[in-house]
Amino acid sequence: MTADGQWLTFLALLLPFAAAAIAPVLTKALKHNAAWVLALAPALIFLHFTGFVGTISSGETLTGGYVWIPSLSVDFSWFLDGLSVTFALLITGIGALIVLYAGGYLKGHEHQGRFFSFILMFMGSMLGLVVADSFLTLFVFWELTSITSFLLIGFDHSREASRRAALQALVVTGLGGLSLLAGLLVIWSATGVTSMSALLASESALRDAPLYMAALVLVLGGAFTKSAQFPFHFWLPNAMEAPTPVSAYLHSATMVKAGVYLLMRLNPVLGDTAAWETILPVFGGTTLLVGTLLAVRQTDLKLMLAYTTVASLGLLVMLTGVGSEKAVEAAVLYLVAHSMFKGALFMVAGLVDHESGTRDITKLGGLRKAMPVTFAAAVLAAASMGGVPLFFGFLAKEEIYAGLGFADGWTTLLTLVALAGNGLMFAIGFAVALKPFLGAKTETPKHAHEGPILLWLGPLVLAGLGLVSALLSGVSHELVSSPMSTAVLGEPVTVTISTVPHIGLPLALSVLTVALGILVFIMLGQGRATMAGILAAIGWGPDKGFDQVMRGLTRLSFRVTNIIQNGRLDYYMTATFIAVAVAVLVPMGLYDEWPAAPQFPRMPFYEWTVLLIALIGLGAVIYARDRLTAIVSLGIQGFAVALIFMLLGAPDLSFTQFMVETLSVVILALVMTRLRLSPTDHRPTGEKLLDIAVAGTCGAALGLMLLRVTQVPFNTELSDFFSQYSRVIAHGRNIVNVILVDFRGTDTLGEIAVVMIAGLAILALVRIRSVKPLADNKEER
Incomplete structure (x- = not known):
């Protein structure tokens, strides 16, 4: 990377944080036009990373950075290849649309400026995470995503549900972050490298190390909590307490895909082992089924989409765990497709809620004429989610079945899991896209009408891209899919799947998926009642278990405190x-x-x-x-x-x-x-x-x-040093005074601060005792 390119990349990584710093002031000054100005930040970053696409697609990788902690050989460094650049484009491209969407969704909100600040800080954190090269840089940005997502999920802090959801997300992902830190330290100990680029160049060094299993389990702990894999899936639907722009952003291109990014990044060095190819498909497949079944139970548009996001993350983890070339291609295609259609559908759900006053699918209907642009965006996005031909989701679904197939009993089981999950997601996607808009018009809390351009621009663009990127699949694969697959697999890959249906098993399974999806769509009401009964019979779940653990931890802390702090x-x-x-x-x-x-x-x-x-x-x-x-x-x-x-x-x-x-x-x-x-x-x-x-x-x-x-034996080195330099450096003859004031001046300042704090505490204690009798006398009078 050239010096100019390195400097511009550094500025691009800092720009979201700079925009976040000025967002409140800018929002107060520009009112409703602030979103257009703030959206320029992610748009400019998007253009910057677009400039690397040609170089990356030709097979090159780029590194850069600056010295951070020289004594520990730690740099603030980045590593650009097909995986990181694709994520950077998704984060900034969708991020720009989300900022615009938030400008319309939170129009007139007293804390809109604060919201812009939070979302831009989160954007910068996620961007830094996916391009980070050094382990420490990766971990710092990883934790920043947890902190900023906590602020976003708990944005409406006056509501207890928002505070609980934010705390739950922070606890789960924070514990996962500690697991990741331990995993990175184990990898460092096992391989002696502290950067992703060096680790990827080491090839099988980590797989052959005695600490491989420890590193794998710890890394999976970080990835599974971040990407809401079963049994850690419960925090993600609860995060729907956040405003819809947050949901659309976190669940499409950012937060929840951080774990998937980490697994894809480490696939060349952690993958291709029995443990990897067993643990990931088992947890991923379970998450896929759990997510889709729980989605059937919901009536809230956002919760329906949230649980399908859980399912989609499970599908991505399962495909990454299979690890074959076709499975990796399928994971890459589905990740990109999911970012587009899920971001669009979440914004559609928010738009419907914003303009009609409700997100309850059982209370919505007949909005097609009142909201035609929103309806068009919803149908296009649902078609991609359902894997309908001519959409990018169709390419992903075809490649999923090509990557699994029925080669043996294990892949047959995974194929059936994928078939069931995709069929249920087809039904949920079209339920969100069709049921609020078709049928007889229902009475809604608000008089429904089409939203302003800030609200429908984002979903329409993303839904349209799901169609255009598939029709131009040759260009899409050359610039995005193939370089990304190459980075995940660790060897050159050329993706060739197109929108032209190819007769064979994948197409047959796609047809079967659509048929299953239509059947579930028709019987969605009965399915919802059935799942409600099953969940009522089960009763306990991870979400309730989290509350029990937190209550138990609080009681334990109280009792321990009473013992040691009595x-x-x-x-x-x-x-x-x-x-x-x-x-x-x-x-x-x-x-x-x-x-x-x-x-x-x-x-x-x-x-x-x-x-x-x-x-x-x-x-x-x-x-x-x-x-x-x-x-x-x-x-x-x-x-x-x-x-x-x-x-x-x-x-x-x-x-x-x-x-x-x-x-x-x-x-x-x-x-x-x-x-x-x-x-x-x-x-x-x-x-x-x-x-x-x-x-x-x-x-x-x-x-x-x-x-x-x-x-x-007395060592005179320090005495000689002070005797030699007290006059030369500190210009003092009294060595003791020079030591106190100059050589250990900070320590002396600390001692003074301790004495001052103790004095203030004594003064407060004396004042409390001297004021209390006066208060008692007044009460008596």
Whole structure:
């Protein structure tokens, strides 16, 4: 990549975040025209990545980036091939349409600017994820998608359902993110590489590593939670609490496809093993069936589409797990087709709700004349979703059956699963597209009419692209499908499927799919009642299980907190000092680092005098009859230390010690006086003995550690460094002051901050105690 191309790519990755920063201000200034201006950001990024299509389609890959953390060999880097560029085009192309759609859908909303900011931050996070090369860059953007999707799903934060859905999505995908992080660390340990490009170049190094299974399970944990695979599928339908522009974007080209992207990206290095070809088809096939069956149960247009998104993600995972050339081609074609028709149908559902006031399919009908453009977009999108000839979805469905077939018992089972899932999705797609628009007109909360251009432009464009891209399948395959399949498979692939039906098993299965879909469509009411009865009989499900787990976690946290944070300061202090003693003594015992018996030095009489003063002060503290006397007596210890500093030729340290000790005694005495604490200690003898034991153990531990430290040969490197550079660098003669102020100035600042915070806490405590009697007196009066 040229220097200009690298710089422009870096700007393209930052542009969504820059647009997000100005979105609230711009929305306030431009009102209803802000969407057109903000949509320019993803449109420009789309054009930028379009410039790489020709190079990528010729078989090249591009890398670039900048040094991020040199000490760890971590770069902010990107890797562009058919997979990442296709995702980038979907994210930004559909993103531009979503921004426009949101401009019409949330017109007049008081927080529209905030929404634009959230959606653009999410766009930038997803874009960074799919082009990331270094593992750390990938993980950072992965987590950013979880955080920004949390903000989007919980956008209507005044509703409890929105808050719950947002929290649920964050918890599930956040835990998956931790699993992915562990997986990336395992891959790093197993292969020694920290970037996707280097990992892909290592070929079978990861498959042959002893840590392969650990890496696979951890990576699947991240991918399955993000892409809502069973049993983690429950968060995705609940995310429908978000505004429809969010649903259309998250469920078509972005959030939920992040896991599928990761599996496709790692297919060349993790795939082609028995574990990969078993786990992915099993979970993917199960998710496909569960998603479609649950979709039949729904009456909300968005929920019907949400569950078919779950099913589609399962189908993509299943095909990626099969891993054959045809299966990979099918996964690629279906991913692109799904992005177009599902984005269009979600926007149609939102448009119907926006203009009629309801999304309940049982309460909608006869809207065809009132909303002709929306109806046309819905039919085109449903035709692609159902795999009708001349649409891109038809190409994907033909390739699905060509990639599975009936080669053996395993592929036969997967083919039957795909057949059932595709038939049910055909029925749901046309139910969403036809039932609200055909039949007798029903009374709706709003007088239904066609929406403004901002609302129908997006679905019409995406639905139309599903037709145009199939009719121009040669161009589509050359620029998108073949390069993407090549990246997923790890070897050159040429996709050739066209809209011309080819007589054979795939076409026969397609016809059977349509027949099954029509049958389910006709009997959708009976199917809905049947599924409702089955689900009522089952009762418990993962969604309810999530609530139970969260409640159990809350109760456990409450009980643990009551044990370890019971409000007793003496308990906290005892536990802290026990921990200190253990931390010092246990390592010394394990590694046999006990000090040798010291030789008692010969001291002059004045040093004996200072030691005697310290001992007298210690006795005064122990035998003091009230706390105030103990505090004053405690100052004797500090003064004794200050005298030692003075006798050993450190007057500056001695002066500092005198000042600190004096201030400490004065402040503590003042606090104790204001707090009016009990003047005597009424603790039972057992507690006193425990405190004596803990204090004695800590004192012995620290004394032993100091003895051991002083018996180690003195290393003069630091002393020599400070002596040599304190005058040259810091321009100070007093080395101690230079160390405190310059060499460890940040540490000193931290100490000052601690003292200040402690002082503020003491002040607050004193004020609370001094104000309370006044309040009590007022109540009495």
